[in-house]
Structure formats: structure tokens, C-alpha cells
Amino acid sequence: MLKILLVDDEALERKAIGKMIQKGMEGVEVIGEAPNGRRAVELAVELKPDIIFMDIKMPGMDGVQAVKEIKKLGPVIKFIMVSAFNTFEYAKEVMQQGVKEYILKPSRKQDILEALGRVAAEIQEERKQKEEQQSLRENLNRAVSIAQKEWVSSRIINQVQDITFEEWGQLLGVEITTGYIMLFSLHSKGQKEFTITEKQKWYTWLKEALHLVVKKQEFMIGPLIESQVPVLFLWKKTNEKLLFKSLSQYVIESILSLYQKESFHAELRIGVGHPYNHAYELNKSYHEAVMALNHLMKTPNQKYLIGVKQTDTQEKSTFASEILEMEKKLLEAVRQGDVNKVLFLFDSFITKHQSSLKIEASVVKKSFDELFILISRMLHDLGVNVERTPVVNQLEEVAVMLETGKAHLISIVQSVQQWRTNHAKGMLQKAKDYIESNYAESITLESVAEYVELSPFYFSKLFKDRFGMTFIDYLTDIRIKEAKTLMEDPTKSLKEICYSIGYKDPNYFSRVFKKLAGSSPSEFRKAVIKE
Incomplete structure (x- = not known):
């Protein structure tokens, strides 16, 4: 439901426009009226309308000034200007504020509803795009989180070498040329084994604590295996050994300080490997972190160790x-x-x-x-x-x-x-x-x-x-085969076919189709119909 505010110094004009709107269009509601610009600003803050019908010439604060003030407070509000003055200067001034609709008095019902329909459609499209962008951001964040976890695992066992520090830096938007592994390990104070719930609770806590503590470095949290979690720290290249140790020590001591306030009934120990300048060397850092943890087993009072080679x-x-x-x-x-x-x-x-x-x-x-x-x-x-x-x-x-x-x-x-x-x-x-x-x-x-x-x-x-092909190649192959079948039906448009097989961008669909089929969708369809 779109909320509408009516602003006009003539009460009869407000009533007339409100009646036209309520009877002529569904999905809209008039939520308030204002007799002048000052009151319009107050109601805009209080009622948060989606659309304001704004008269230009009013006593006190006029409509143009009211639009400027409301824009400062709620930039997403849309305006439909109403005026008895058909002058270019008035239209120009409100257009500079992003107002696209301008109706002359006396207002015809058709003009009001058409203008309202255009603005409503614009709002709906903006909301749809916002939802899609939000969904895209959530999916991207989830995909990056999964990719990071998998990449940390693969780095530890040195299985893949297809993503470099530079490529991760491009994805994260920062310069990254160095990385090292910090291995967090939970040790029971007795013989009791940790339950899956206890491990998951600690894992969740560790992720939240790291996000709270680490501000100057990018990091990727690996999977929880048994009672250990590897964390990959990425940073800008440096040859200063003291800087590496000071940053690591700050993170470790902050985490240990937060851990003391919890009630996990277990000891937290942390081993740290040395930094390396290439992604394929990170398994060395991991092994050094493991060696550091092994060394800590001999010194129960020591909670962490940095850099054992x-x-x-x-x-x-x-x-x-x-x-x-x-x-x-x-x-x-x-x-x-x-x-x-x-x-x-x-x-x-x-x-x-x-x-x-x-x-x-x-x-x-x-x-x-x-x-x-x-x-x-x-x-x-x-x-x-x-x-x-x-x-x-x-x-x-x-x-x-x-x-x-x-x-x-x-x-x-x-x-x-x-x-x-x-x-x-x-x-x-x-x-x-x-x-x-x-x-x-x-x-x-x-x-x-x-x-x-x-x-x-x-x-x-x-x-x-x-299957001898990647997941994306297989999915693309299925979609293009289905597109070819659908093109045999002349009643279906290419855009309709594009959306029906899972593509949202007709231009992208056209490029993919041409790459696999050897001709554009329109060329392929012409050839099929001729046959």
C-alpha cells in the first residue's frame, strides 16, 4: 500500500484530489492533508508518505521550498507538483529537485491518475531493485563466506592453487600480498570429550570474537575440525618481523581476554605460523602453527606461541x-x-x-x-x-x-x-x-x-x-538446449524464453547462446522457422 500526503492551501482542492485517488486507483491510501509547506514538512517527518501531491503557490513556505526541506529529511519521497501557473521557471525549479510530474489546475481526474500511476510504478520498480540488490548482497556474502572456508581448507592441505593473494585482494577490495595461519585449539581440562553442541557454541563465539577484535587485517575463518579452527590472516606485504608479531600478539591477547569472561570449562591455546608471500606456501604456515601447538603441550602455563620453524x-x-x-x-x-x-x-x-x-x-x-x-x-x-x-x-x-x-x-x-x-x-x-x-x-x-x-x-x-564438465557448463548446456526447443514456438518472444530458462539479462543470454550455438538467438530462430 502506497501512502499519499496531499498539500494545498485550498481545502476543497485537497478533498477533490483525495476523492479521485481513492476511487480511481487501488493500492494507495491518503494518510494526511496539509494546508501549507511548513505543515507538509512536519507531516512528512511524522507520517513518512511515499508520494506527496504538492501545490506550488501557498502562503508562508511555498511548495518548492517545502520540497527542498523534505528532500533533506526523506530523499526517497516522490512528488507530484500541482499549480495554476503554467510557467517554465516553476517547472524548472522543481525539476532540479528531481520532481518529474507537474499537473496544472484545474486538475483532470485522468491527469492525476496517470501521473500517480507513473510515480507508483517507479516506486515499485525501485523497491524491486532494492530487494534484488539486497538478495544479491546476501547471496554474495554467503558465497564468499563458503568460498573462504573452502579456500582455507584447501590451502592447509595444499590441494589447489587457482586463487592468488592478488585475486582475493581484488574480491575484498584491499591490497593483499602476505598471509599466515593462526590455529585455535580447545583443550579439555579433564578426560571429558566435547559435545557437538559445545564445539559449535565455541566456534560461533570465536567467529564473533574475531570480528570484534580484528580491525586492521582481513581474515578468513576455516572449518571446525574436532576441536581446532584454522584462521587465515591476510595483509599488506611487510618485511618487518616485529610488526607481524605485534599484530598477532594483539589479536591473541584480545581473544584470550574475551575468552576468560566465558564459561567453556576448557583451555584455549593458539599456535601461529610465519607469514608467507605466496598462497601456495600457506600450508607451511599451517604446519608451523601445528608445531607451535605441539610445543605448547609441553608448557601447560603458556597459552600461545608465535612462529616456530x-x-x-x-x-x-x-x-x-x-x-x-x-x-x-x-x-x-x-x-x-x-x-x-x-x-x-x-x-x-x-x-x-x-x-x-x-x-x-x-x-x-x-x-x-x-x-x-x-x-x-x-x-x-x-x-x-x-x-x-x-x-x-x-x-x-x-x-x-x-x-x-x-x-x-x-x-x-x-x-x-x-x-x-x-x-x-x-x-x-x-x-x-x-x-x-x-x-x-x-x-x-x-x-x-x-x-x-x-x-x-x-x-x-x-x-x-x-560428468566430465563443470557444474556451470552443465547448467548452461541444459538451459541452451531448452532455449532451442522453445524457439520452435513462434508465439514465444526471445525475452520470454530468456526469463523462462533462468536468465535475467537478455543481453547476457544472447552472448551465452551465441557462444554455445554459434549464432545469435534471432539468427538461430530464423533458421529453425525456415526449416
Whole structure:
């Protein structure tokens, strides 16, 4: 319902216009009348009308001045000017205020209703655009949030290298050339395991606390796996080590201070990796953050540690880099469910540890734990449920420790194979059916992934592996095929066909159609009709 305010120094004129409006148009309501410009300003503030019929010549504050004052208070209000003076100067002055409608007295009913109809249509269109923009912003924010979480996960396991710091900077509107990982870990004070509800409550709190504390840096929050949350901090390039540590320390101490006011009945520990200048190096920062947390286990009174690098000897450094590369290949083999490749790579993993006699058992255990944490993260995103990471005693011999892991890894691969054969196959078919039934709607990769309960990142990978094309290519192919069929009906306009298959922009539809079909929609239709 559109609200209308009538402003005229003649009461009979106000009554006459009000009667014409109420009887001649639906969806509008006259909510008030004013005899002069000053009272019009007061009622505009009080009643918040959508449209004001404004007389120009009135005693005291005239209509032009009233429009200027009301524009300052409510710029979205629309005006229809009414005057007995058919002069260019009056029209020019109100047009400068953005007023488009100007009616001469005595006013004809047709003129009033036509002017009102045009303004009402303009308001409705503006509201529609505002709603679409709001929806677009919400969808964009949601998509960016999902993308950030998936990207942090992929950076940790070093799976993809298709988005750089520069590209994220363009998306976020800031310059970004450096990043590092801060790993937040929740530790029970006793033997009690955290419930899913407790973990989710802490995860929600952590996200809110980070948004409250972090002001000078961009950051992306990763997924909650078990009781750990990786957070990627992005910032402008700097070589000043002290600046990195001071900023990290400020964030950590602020978070810990806020945490003390909560009642989670658990200890919060934070490990921080070093900053790196390339996205593909972020997994190094993650491993450094993990090492920092491991070091904190030996010092219970210390809550955080910034920047622990494995630089004791060249041998350890080489060993770590080789193990890192093995982990990367092993994770991909597990994801593919390739048991032969997994066994070969894990044998290499075992051989490498057994041949490194100078590597302490504690270092081996860290490597062992990190591997299965990474696998756990990947499987969580993939939607595969497996048993918890095997528990090993640090005093066990390396060979025994790694053989235990091998047996557990084989069971994981078997679970992945079964999931890919049954669950994933069914999910992908379900996704395909959903796309074919809803291609005319505004569906996205994220919405389809959510429908089949898969991570968008892995849904995208699995979909391409299974069907040989990306999700967007498949959706586009379906839409264009349907467009070709509809073009055989000469009663349907190209614009109507465009909207009916899920496109909102006819120009964009035309470009996509020409790219796939080799000719424009109009050219294609002419050829079809000729045949």
C-alpha cells in the first residue's frame, strides 16, 4: 500500500484530489492533508508518505521550498507538483529537485491518475531493485563466506592453487600480498570429550570474537575440525618481523581476554605460523602453527606461541619438506579412493621415517598426527564418516606406530571407495536430477551442494570427475538446449524464453547462446522457422 500526503492551501482542492485517488486507483491510501509547506514538512517527518501531491503557490513556505526541506529529511519521497501557473521557471525549479510530474489546475481526474500511476510504478520498480540488490548482497556474502572456508581448507592441505593473494585482494577490495595461519585449539581440562553442541557454541563465539577484535587485517575463518579452527590472516606485504608479531600478539591477547569472561570449562591455546608471500606456501604456515601447538603441550602455563620453524638441522628441514610432499600426494590418492596408490605412497612414508634414524620418535609422532588430522579435515569436507584418528603412544617404536597408521589408513580408503561407489554416485545423480528440474530458477553451485549435503569444493570436483564438465557448463548446456526447443514456438518472444530458462539479462543470454550455438538467438530462430 502506497501512502499519499496531499498539500494545498485550498481545502476543497485537497478533498477533490483525495476523492479521485481513492476511487480511481487501488493500492494507495491518503494518510494526511496539509494546508501549507511548513505543515507538509512536519507531516512528512511524522507520517513518512511515499508520494506527496504538492501545490506550488501557498502562503508562508511555498511548495518548492517545502520540497527542498523534505528532500533533506526523506530523499526517497516522490512528488507530484500541482499549480495554476503554467510557467517554465516553476517547472524548472522543481525539476532540479528531481520532481518529474507537474499537473496544472484545474486538475483532470485522468491527469492525476496517470501521473500517480507513473510515480507508483517507479516506486515499485525501485523497491524491486532494492530487494534484488539486497538478495544479491546476501547471496554474495554467503558465497564468499563458503568460498573462504573452502579456500582455507584447501590451502592447509595444499590441494589447489587457482586463487592468488592478488585475486582475493581484488574480491575484498584491499591490497593483499602476505598471509599466515593462526590455529585455535580447545583443550579439555579433564578426560571429558566435547559435545557437538559445545564445539559449535565455541566456534560461533570465536567467529564473533574475531570480528570484534580484528580491525586492521582481513581474515578468513576455516572449518571446525574436532576441536581446532584454522584462521587465515591476510595483509599488506611487510618485511618487518616485529610488526607481524605485534599484530598477532594483539589479536591473541584480545581473544584470550574475551575468552576468560566465558564459561567453556576448557583451555584455549593458539599456535601461529610465519607469514608467507605466496598462497601456495600457506600450508607451511599451517604446519608451523601445528608445531607451535605441539610445543605448547609441553608448557601447560603458556597459552600461545608465535612462529616456530623447524630449523634445527638441514637434515630435519629436508626431511620435513619431503614428508610434506608425500602427504599432499597421499591426500589426493585417499580422496580418489585409489588403494594401490595409497599403499605405495604410505609405504614410501613409512620407509622415509624408518630410514631417518636421527629423527626422534616425538617428531615422528607429530608427523603421524598431522597426517591424520589433514585426512580428517578432508574427509569431513567430503562428507565421509570414518573412525577417529588412531591413538598411539609416543614411546612406541616408529615402525609399530606407522604400521598402526597403515592399517587405519587402509580402512579409510575402503570407506572412501564405498562412499564414492554408493553415496557419492547417488548424491551426484540426485544433484543432476535437481539441476534438470530447477534450471529455470536462480540455482548456484552452493545451493545444489547444500541440497545434496556435500561441501561445495568437493561437490565441484566430484561433479566434474563424474560428468566430465563443470557444474556451470552443465547448467548452461541444459538451459541452451531448452532455449532451442522453445524457439520452435513462434508465439514465444526471445525475452520470454530468456526469463523462462533462468536468465535475467537478455543481453547476457544472447552472448551465452551465441557462444554455445554459434549464432545469435534471432539468427538461430530464423533458421529453425525456415526449416
